[in-house]
Amino acid sequence: MRIQISPSLLAADFARLGQEVEAVARGGADMLHLDVMDGVFVPNISFGMPVIASLRKATDLFFDVHIMITHPERYIRDLAAAGADLVTFHVEAAGDPVSVIEEIHRCGMKAGVTLRPDTPAAAVLPLLPRVELVLVMTVEPGFGGQAFRPEMMPKVEEIAVFAKEHGLGELIIQVDGGIGADTAALCAAHGANCFVAGSSIFGARDKAGAIAAIRTAAQDGRRSSALYAGAGQRSIYEQASDKPSGSVSAGADYGTAEGPGAVPGDRTAGGGKE
16 A cells, blocks of 8 residues: 555645645645544534535545544535545444444445544454544544654554455555654554644645655655565564464454445545555
């Protein structure tokens, strides 16, 4: 899976949203991260369908929508109508996460699942064969500008190893919170391949340069990682095969998944960058 960059709209200048989105699109962004908050699941309110629908008219960027809301199943059809391409919801907010994933796919979108920093990876592992993306929050969701939490790296790695063990090579493993060039390298070394960055991109005068710096750092972090060991070394992926039986298996708890169906639409996450 190639490295992808998803600038977070929450850090943009809301008086100039159209220009801000155009700038990151020209600068090489693979997708646009849109945080929808309800003031209940998280103690903040951001924006909703009218902003998404308005921006949809202004750009062909892939819309990577992260919903931090209670009862996510209520809003899936509205998000699809507004122009979302992928919807990521919190496992903590969904009583029946499989039904939410199925509804997202029925509406023609890709599905993602995410979890708060204090929620263990085991809460989402059985869902991974059903989704296209998993988001590991490296800050507490709800506010931008928080400090990166490096203690989330074992969770990223656990998900990456699980994905490898279960043949989920196309799974997007996304990180969000305090991401810049320095932290992107660390996350990539632990298995992340998609990087949500807010102030480090929208706060930069040279947005193209900021996007390129994060991408290069992530590529360097991946090359230096034991997860992607060179000749003569046993990677962490290979070592995972030594794990005794009894670990979480694909489909456990949530039923056996046959994988998500084909997702229609012309927009795809990314555009061919390595």
